[in-house]
Amino acid sequence: MSEIEAIYLKDYKKPAFSIESVNLEFDLYEEFAIVTNIMKMNKVDGNEKTLELHSTDLELVELYINDLKLKESRYIISKESLSVLNVPSEFTLKVVNKIYPQNNTELEGLYKSGSIFCTQNEPEGFRSITPYLDRPDVMSVFTTTVIADKESYPVLLSNGNKVDTKDRVDKRRSVTWHDPHPKPSYLFALVAGDLGSITDEFTTASGSNVELNIYCDKGNESKCYHAMKSLKEAMLWDEQKYGREYDLDIYNIVAVDSFNMGAMENKGLNIFNSAYVLADEDSASDANFMGIQSVIAHEYFHNWTGNRITCRDWFQLTLKEGLTVFRDQCFSADLNSAEVQRIDDVKSLRERQFVEDASPTAHPIQPKSYISMNNFYTSTVYEKGAEVIRMIHTLLGEENYRKATDLYFKSFDGQAVTTDDFLWAMQEASGIDLSAFKTWYHQSGTPKLKVEESFSDGVYKLTLTQVIPNAVDSTKQNPYYYPLKMGLLDESGEEILAQTLVVSKEREEFIFQNLKSKPILSINRAFSAPIIVEQKSAEYAFLMKYDSDSFVKYESAQNFAVETIESMMRGQEINSSFVEAYGHLLDLDIDLSYKALLLELPSVSTLMQRQDEVDFEPIYEAKEKLAKHLAVTFEDKVMKLYVDNHFPNVSAIDSLNMGKRSLKNRALKILAPLETPAIGKLTQAQYNESLSMSDRVVALDILENTFSDFALEALGDFYSKYKDQTLVMNKYFSILSASHREGVLKRVIELQNDEVYDEKVPNLVRSLIGVFARNYKYFHAKDASGYKFVADKIIEIDKINPQMASGLAGAFKIYSRINTLNKELMRVELQRILNTKELSKNSFEIISKILK
Ligand code: PHE
Ligand code: ZN
Numbered sequence: 001m002s003e004i005e006a007i008y009l010k011d012y013k014k015p016a017f018s019i020e021s022v023n024l025e026f027d028l029y030e031e032f033a034i035v036t037n038i039m040k041m042n043k044v045d046g047n048e049k050t051l052e053l054h055s056t057d058l059e060l061v062e063l064y065i066n067d068l069k070l071k072e073s074r075y076i077i078s079k080e081s082l083s084v085l086n087v088p089s090e091f092t093l094k095v096v097n098k099i100y101p102q103n104n105t106e107l108e109g110l111y112k113s114g115s116i117f118c119t120q121n122e123p124e125g126f127r128s129i130t131p132y133l134d135r136p137d138v139m140s141v142f143t144t145t146v147i148a149d150k151e152s153y154p155v156l157l158s159n160g161n162k163v164d165t166k167d168r169v170d171k172r173r174s175v176t177w178h179d180p181h182p183k184p185s186y187l188f189a190l191v192a193g194d195l196g197s198i199t200d201e202f203t204t205a206s207g208s209n210v211e212l213n214i215y216c217d218k219g220n221e222s223k224c225y226h227a228m229k230s231l232k233e234a235m236l237w238d239e240q241k242y243g244r245e246y247d248l249d250i251y252n253i254v255a256v257d258s259f260n261m262g263a264m265e266n267k268g269l270n271i272f273n274s275a276y277v278l279a280d281e282d283s284a285s286d287a288n289f290m291g292i293q294s295v296i297a298h299e300y301f302h303n304w305t306g307n308r309i310t311c312r313d314w315f316q317l318t319l320k321e322g323l324t325v326f327r328d329q330c331f332s333a334d335l336n337s338a339e340v341q342r343i344d345d346v347k348s349l350r351e352r353q354f355v356e357d358a359s360p361t362a363h364p365i366q367p368k369s370y371i372s373m374n375n376f377y378t379s380t381v382y383e384k385g386a387e388v389i390r391m392i393h394t395l396l397g398e399e400n401y402r403k404a405t406d407l408y409f410k411s412f413d414g415q416a417v418t419t420d421d422f423l424w425a426m427q428e429a430s431g432i433d434l435s436a437f438k439t440w441y442h443q444s445g446t447p448k449l450k451v452e453e454s455f456s457d458g459v460y461k462l463t464l465t466q467v468i469p470n471a472v473d474s475t476k477q478n479p480y481y482y483p484l485k486m487g488l489l490d491e492s493g494e495e496i497l498a499q500t501l502v503v504s505k506e507r508e509e510f511i512f513q514n515l516k517s518k519p520i521l522s523i524n525r526a527f528s529a530p531i532i533v534e535q536k537s538a539e540y541a542f543l544m545k546y547d548s549d550s551f552v553k554y555e556s557a558q559n560f561a562v563e564t565i566e567s568m569m570r571g572q573e574i575n576s577s578f579v580e581a582y583g584h585l586l587d588l589d590i591d592l593s594y595k596a597l598l599l600e601l602p603s604v605s606t607l608m609q610r611q612d613e614v615d616f617e618p619i620y621e622a623k624e625k626l627a628k629h630l631a632v633t634f635e636d637k638v639m640k641l642y643v644d645n646h647f648p649n650v651s652a653i654d655s656l657n658m659g660k661r662s663l664k665n666r667a668l669k670i671l672a673p674l675e676t677p678a679i680g681k682l683t684q685a686q687y688n689e690s691l692s693m694s695d696r697v698v699a700l701d702i703l704e705n706t707f708s709d710f711a712l713e714a715l716g717d718f719y720s721k722y723k724d725q726t727l728v729m730n731k732y733f734s735i736l737s738a739s740h741r742e743g744v745l746k747r748v749i750e751l752q753n754d755e756v757y758d759e760k761v762p763n764l765v766r767s768l769i770g771v772f773a774r775n776y777k778y779f780h781a782k783d784a785s786g787y788k789f790v791a792d793k794i795i796e797i798d799k800i801n802p803q804m805a806s807g808l809a810g811a812f813k814i815y816s817r818i819n820t821l822n823k824e825l826m827r828v829e830l831q832r833i834l835n836t837k838e839l840s841k842n843s844f845e846i847i848s849k850i851l852k
Contacts, residue, residue, distance in 0.1 A: 004841055006369045009315040015133055016048040017041050019140040024130070026110075028101075028117055028148040028192055033110065034061065036096050037130040039140075043089040051093070054127035054134040055082040056109075064094040082131040095131050104128075105760055105800045113258035114217070116193035117153070118271055120264060123314050123373040126185035136311045137416040139182040146192055147174040153192040155215060159183070159267045161249050179267055181247065182414060184310055189266030191254045196221045200228050202235050204245045210235075216255040216278060223278040226289055226653075227253065227296050234297035237331050242405055244304045253277065253296070257726060258761050260803050261377065262295050265302030272299070275727055275763055281651040283728050285694040286658045293335070298328040304409065312416045314373045318365040318441075319419050321377075322385020326393070329386060336655060339550035340593045346527045346551070349387065351605050353379040354446050354532075358609065359813040360849045362444040362472050366419055371845035374803045380444075387530040388440045394483040394500065394528055395437075396430045404429035436481035436504055443477045445469030449484075449503070451535040455518035460488070462510040462521070464503055467534070472849075479506045485528040485549075488512065488519035493546030500528065525549040541581040554598055557585065561626075562602050562610070568622040574629050582630060586637045592645065592659030596666040601627060604776055608814075615819045616776045628673040635674065642667035642682075651691040658694075665698040672702045680707035687714045693728075701735050708741060729756045730767040737772040744778045745785055759797065762804050769793050773811035780818075784825040787812075791829035794843060795836050802840030809833070809846045816850070827851070 020040040027034040041051070058077050063070045065087065076083040084093065104111035109128035110119050119125070127134040144158035150173045160179025167173050196218040202210045212231060214224040231253070238244040253270045255277035263272040276295040279288050305327065306320035333341040356362060356379055363376070365385045370376050393401045408425035419441055427434045448467035453460065466479045480503070487498040496519055501510055512519070520539045524531065526549060540560035547553050564578040585598050607619045631638070645664035650657055668686065671679050684707070687699035700718060703711040715732070722728035737748050751757060751768055758764055769790065773779050779786035790811060798805035815826050833839065834847050 004371055004844055006371050007373075008369045009313070009367070012313055012315075014044065015135065015138050016043065016045040017051055017133060017138075018044050019133060019138055021141045021143070022132075023143045023145075024188075025145045026147065026190060028146065028153065031102065032098055032100050033117075034096065034098055035130045036094070037132070038092060038094045039132075040092050041087075041090070043087070046089065049086055051084040051087045053082045053084070053131035054080065054124070055131035056080060056128040058082055058131060059098045061096040061098055062094075063096075065091050067092070067094075080127075097130060099129060106803065107258055107260050107762070107801060108803070110190065111258075113256035115152070116195065116217075116254075116256055117148075117191065118193075118254065118256050119188065119190050119266075120260065120271065121188050121266075122186040122264060123317075124186070126188055129188075132185050134185050135313065136184040136186060137313065139184050139310070139414075139416060141178075141180065141182050142188060143176065143178045144188075144190065145174050145176040146190055147172055148192045149173075152194060155191070155193055155195045155197075157189075157191040157215075157252055157254065157269055159187070159189055159269050161268075179248075181267060181308070183267050183307060184416065187265070187267045187307055187310075189264070189269040189271055191215070191252075191269065191271065194218065195254070198224045198228060200232065202232050202246070202251075204235075205239045206245060208245075208249070210246050210248070211250045213250070214253045214255070214277065216274065217257075220255070220274075220278055223280045223283070224255070226279050226284075227255075227277045227292055230293040230296040231300060233293070233335060234300040234331060237297070237334065238301060238304070238327075241330070241334075242304070242327070242402070242409075244409070246303065247308070251300075253299075257763070260762050260801070263299050265299040265306055267303070267307050270299045272296075273763065275730070278727060281653065281692065283693060283722070283725055285697055285731075286653060286661060286692075287694070289653050290332070290336070294328050294332050297331045298324055301327045301331070308414065309409065309412045310416045312418050314370070314376070315366055315368070316418050317376060318381045318385035318388070319417065319422055321382045322365060322387075323389050323422070325382050325386035326389040329390075337591055337593055337659075339591065340597060342526060342551055343554050343594075343597050345383075345386075349379070349383045349530060350609075351603060353383045353530075354609060355605065356380055356813065357384070357444060357446045358469075358817070360472060360816050360852060361810075361813055361846060364442050364444045366441040368442075372802075372806070372841040374842055375806055375845050384530055391440070391482050391529060392426055392434070392437070394485070395434075395502070396426065396432060400430035400432070401426075439478050439480050440482075443468075443480075444471055445477070446530065446532055447480050448532045448534055449524075451521070451523060451533060453518075453521060455515070458513060458515050460512040460515050460519055462512070463507070464501075464510070465507045466503070466505075468506075479504065480529075480531075482529040482531070484523070485525035487522040487525060487547070487549065487552075488515075489522060489542075489546055490519060491517055493542070495548055498525075498548075503529070520546075522547045522549055522552045524552070524555075526551050527555075541577060544581055545584065550594065554594075557581070557598050558602050558606070562607065565602070565607060565619070565622045565626055566610070568625060569618045574626060579630065579633060583634060583637070586634060586641065592663040593655075596659075596662040599666050599670065608776075611817075613819050614814060614817050615822075616780055620777070624673065627670070631671055631673045635671065638667045638670050642671065646686070648686065648690040648692075648695065651693075661692060661694050665694065668698060668702060672706045675706055680710055683707060684710045684714065687717075693731075697731050697735065701738075704735055704739050705741060723756055726756065726761070726764070730763050733757070733764065733767040734771045737768055738775050740775075740777050744772070744775065745781070745789060748772050749789070760800060762801065765797065765804055766807075769797075770808060770811075773808055779811060780822055782821060782825075784829070787825055787829040791833050794833055795839075798836070798840050798843050799838075802842040805840065806842035806846045809843055809850070812847070812850050 023038040025036040074085050101110045101112050108120055108125040146156040150171050156175040158177035160177050163178045164176035195215040197213050197215045198221050200212045248268045255272050255274040257274050259273035263276050276292050301324050305323045311319050329345050404426045407429040423434050450465040452463040468477050482503050484501045484503050488496040490496050524533050540556040543556035560578050564575045604619050608614050645660040683699045683702045686695055703714050773790045794805045794808050830851050
């Protein structure tokens with residue numbers, strides 16, 4: 001594996017050439033495509049004689065400088081580059097080359113999703129389309145002509161505005177697009193297909209009209225309206241919250257079925273995984289509708305945070321991603337329930353990012369090196385990155401934060417910058433010194449905070465000690481600087497004070513005077529810092545009842561449940577005060593979705609993260625026992641919650657109805673462990689009668705896991721109703737692979753032969769194989785069958801789509817912390833993957849880090 005080399009941030013060098021303009025022509029055919037690329041180039045560094053362009057597996061047709069065809073002695077082609085020797089200081093380079101989009105299963109560069117030609121160029125896909133300075137700090141003005149058969153590809157799209165359409169010979173047509181905004185190659189996009197679409201428009205604050213189009217496979221047009229509505233909401237929000245207007249006459253979104261990620265923010269031509277565009281009330285769950293709203297907004301927000309101001313190099317990825325995730329989180333909070341949004345965001349951070357941060361693949365939000373950049377589109381760069389921006393927002397306050405983002409846009413518009421540039425703007429506009437804050441960008445691992453309290457003579461002392469994990473290479477790391485929101489309550493539950501402390505030292509004390517009695521501490525309110533708080537004997541039941549902070553209320557319920565389950569794992573009886581406190585939650589008259597969250601027991605992943613040596617069986621056992629006990633104790637109350645909120649004939653997605661559904665479905669999940677025929681019938685009735693997909697999948701999942709007698713019929717019904725809708729079939733596969741019933745692995749293996757399943761479509765692979773790899777019960781089976789199966793799949797899929805394979809490999813990240821038996825079983829399989837001939841850089845990087 002010696003040819004695999006890491007790239008380091010410290011080696012960054014400015015580009016030696018600039019590209020003033022680029023003119024692209026794509027001649028698309030059924031077997032191949034011819035790309036003609038004409039670039040006006042200038043030497044930036046006068047000493048540089050050779051122009052080295054990035055180019056993957058180049059099949060060169062012709063090469064010209066200033067219209068002079070170059071002889072073979074003037075250039076060198078390698079696996080990853082095209083070097084042109086002795087170039088003048090100003091010249092036009094013309095490259096003609098041949099590519100094969102139809103054979104491109106990696107889904108990077110130009111490829112086919114079904115019958116649609118589309119592109120994915122971030123981070124380094126463009127170099128497989130045409131030789132280029134494929135790095136984000138080389139920005140240029142693109143003009144693109146797409147030529148294809150008129151009948152098969154009536155829709156031809158690229159970035160910017162449409163400037164020309166021509167009929168050509170042989171029933172072919174060409175359309176030319178011009179994007180006036182200079183951009184890096186990773187934002188280039190092209191689409192050609194026979195697509196359906198819906199159209200709308202948006203008038204910006206300053207009065208320009210923007211044409212909005214969403215394209216999809218014909219027949220799916222009616223499923224695009226929620227996405228369109230979300231787009232307009234996002235455009236308005238960015239004007240109101242950040243003063244940012246859209247800057248082209250047209251905004252196009254295209255939905256494709258084969259896509260490695262969620263979506264891509266290409267300038268004026270977003271390309272989306274169809275899962276984040278298509279939805280209607282029959283086929284999409286409430287979570288799908290929310291997901292679409294947030295991803296549509298996320299990509300739209302990139303127009304300013306990512307496109308107008310982009311990254312200098314890929315180490316700066318969090319500059320655009322952390323900031324844009326923070327922006328989409330705030331957008332969703334403003335449009336929906338803010339308290340639920342915050343808890344959902346924290347939940348997903350802790351389930352994914354905290355796990356990553358405690359694993360051998362942990363990295364700072366600004367990594368120092370990478371082998372394959374594709375591996376760094378992580379929850380650390382995205383979600384922890386968003387928490388870092390949120391902390392800046394908290395430290396600065398809303399008003400200063402807005403001044404600072406205004407300054408950021410003004411200072412760096414049209415440039416490729418670094419996270420330091422962003423921090424400069426934050427600091428400059430607010431006058432707040434953020435130098436101590438920078439550790440968040442350069443260190444990895446989740447910081448812990450040990451909390452100790454004392455009280456005497458009216459003085460309450462809070463002693464905070466930071467426990468900072470070492471970096472992956474065992475080097476010691478420094479203390480962090482962050483805002484810590486907290487409050488103190490008196491014995492009756494009244495709030496005595498609420499404030500934001502700034503934590504900056506390894507150990508420090510905060511003193512609160514003139515208190516009548518020992519106060520009750522409410523700490524890390526709103527999850528103001530992405531840390532783990534360690535506190536002995538917190539007043540969970542009290543905080544669940546009285547705290548004004550919706551996050552701490554939730555957190556206290558979670559922590560109380562964790563404590564209870566852990567004591568059961570140590571052989572103790574069920575803690576009756578927890579059961580009592582849980583009972584009070586059932587009576588609360590609060591937002592229904594929030595209530596549904598409060599009633600959820602901590603996930604297996606949460607419990608596992610707290611174990612020194614992870615083993616799943618004891619966790620399941622204790623959690624299931626507690627769930628059963630709660631169901632038995634509160635059956636009547638929970639049943640009433642169910643009945644009061646069950647409206648099977650309503651599928652509307654307004655927040656009230658979504659709230660009712662989430663609480664009702666929580667109630668059903670609480671009741672399921674009773675395993676009585678009555679609950680089975682109730683679940684079956686919900687499956688049969690409800691108009692909402694959320695209700696149907698919850699019912700199906702419960703039937704599958706708890707009432708196998710009823711499951712077969714419902715599963716058969718679901719399959720026959722939806723087998724033609726791949727997006728819905730993803731739900732079907734997920735339920736079956738996540739199941740705890742007997743024989744799941746065997747079934748997953750068989751499902752691969754299902755006519756709906758296709759190993760080349762990432763969504764399907766994720767919902768069948770990816771979900772199985774997170775099915776703790778069967779993935780970690782003590783006969784290694786789960787590991788063997790997933791390892792086989794990684795090896796196989798690595799040859800089709802390395803990015804998908806290394807994504808699956810993520811399931812092994814728990815390796816370093818799992819119990820010795822499982823660890824040995826895992827090691828054998830990981831080693832087997834590593835020994836595979838021609839393993840991709842992507843998989844090599846992840847697996848070798850895990851094994852180290
Ligand atoms: N930049 C995309 C986003 O965050 C994610 C993405 C990365 C998509 C790489 C495809 C490939 O919105
Ligand atoms: Zn993004």
